[in-house]
Amino acid sequence: MDFYDKQRAIQWTRSSDIISNSPAGLEHLVGVNQLIVCQRFDLEVPDCLKSSKTYEVMNNQGQRIYFAEERNNWFLHHLCGISRPFTLKIYDNVGQIIITMHKALRCTCCWSSCCLQKLVVKAPHGEEIGYVCQYFHPFLPKFKIKNKNNKDIMKIRGPCLVSNCLWDLNFRLLSLEEEIVIGNISKPCTSSVGGSLTDADKFRVQFPMDLDIKSKALILGASFLIDYMYFEVWP
Template sequence: MDQLFYNGPPDYVEIEDRAITTEPGASIQAAPGAIWMEALPAIEGIPAGLEYLAYLDTVMVHQVKEVLEILTGWESKNKYAIRNKNGQQCYYAFEESNAWERQCCGSQRGFTMHIVDNFNKNVLIVKRELRCCADSFCGCLLGLQNICTIESLSTGLLGTVLQGYGCTNSFYNILDKDGNLIFLVDGQGCCTSCCCEDKDFTIKTPDSSVPIGSITKKWGGLLREAFTDADTFAVTFPIDLDVKLKAILLGATFLIDFVEFENNN
């Protein structure tokens, strides 16, 4: 990728006021009273459907849990509402996976995460292959375990996320479509699920120790943390970061959720 940053979206300061309050996508589910972002015009150089990201420096990813899953523990397909920091929804994500893998393989299962806009148009696909127990063990020995790819429906592959292991914690390498290392995401140690606090995964460029953003798992409270694996993440990055890189970091959030926090499977 030629550069990490661009000149910024036109009139981005006005985006927070542009919203609709009814659900336009026929098959997208929204919480009562949800505020939906309206469609945005195309922006040159930005993959179709990712225009929202050009105006954002923070994305909130809220996992949606069904009552039946909470009561029975039967693992259903993961679903997420993706909003800006003001609570306006711009995307919805839903998992496509094998039912047998969900129940038997839990957090190691393969999946395809479809990210659609509020008009039910596919804009991103996050893919991860099934990791069996043997693969996981060998991956730990080799220092590399989980891999996911992020694709745009309009332009193809955007990048890849690789999980590796250090002495005490995991980490994530973020690669662009050509395989170049663009970000390092510092993982947590062995106690990602303990302590009543947020969990930060800092985002750095390979040549700097200064964070440019983070993927933060927000503490949900004792009851929520104890009885469900419904997580909320805040993804922060510079507003002028290349939109394709913002999309890759958004995709990395789903891999981090599965690897680090799917504890009830």
């Protein structure tokens, strides 16, 4: 793969560190309660020529456990913006596809149910494990995380005003009753990152250590959907 050998200096998780008897590819999420996702930029390539967005997914120790890539249709990206359809694939350290995420083309008007965003998450590649669905609220960005049987398992609530130019952004992972905070998807304020483009598009995902790994994969999917809708940065 043309992206696989990029930035080889990043330390990958060793296979000997992984607990056995876990679903293939998702075992890196066992014993992890935090992921750091950082978009990578090639500053030598003009924006008009970019054909993909790439990310590194790292664990608590700063080890890269996954590499994510969205192959872009340049025309759709610039015509549709965050409404565009996309398929994002996550690879492990030997280049195998572990997770696939797909969002269909939908406009961003949250007043109509046909326009609310939905992400389909498949893991291993081709097997649906669940969905991330936006649902209507007049003031807040809200999402439901559903399992493969379309049953709600948790919710996400964002801030009333979404702008990370002025303050850190935090999207809370909540119980179905919205009374217990389970975790967090957050991104630092861009004015506090010292002008670093790499730090400017880095977000953090936190969840319980003992959460089942398919739910962790769905939360990771939710973080990418939120990134596309609210955090997206192009140099």
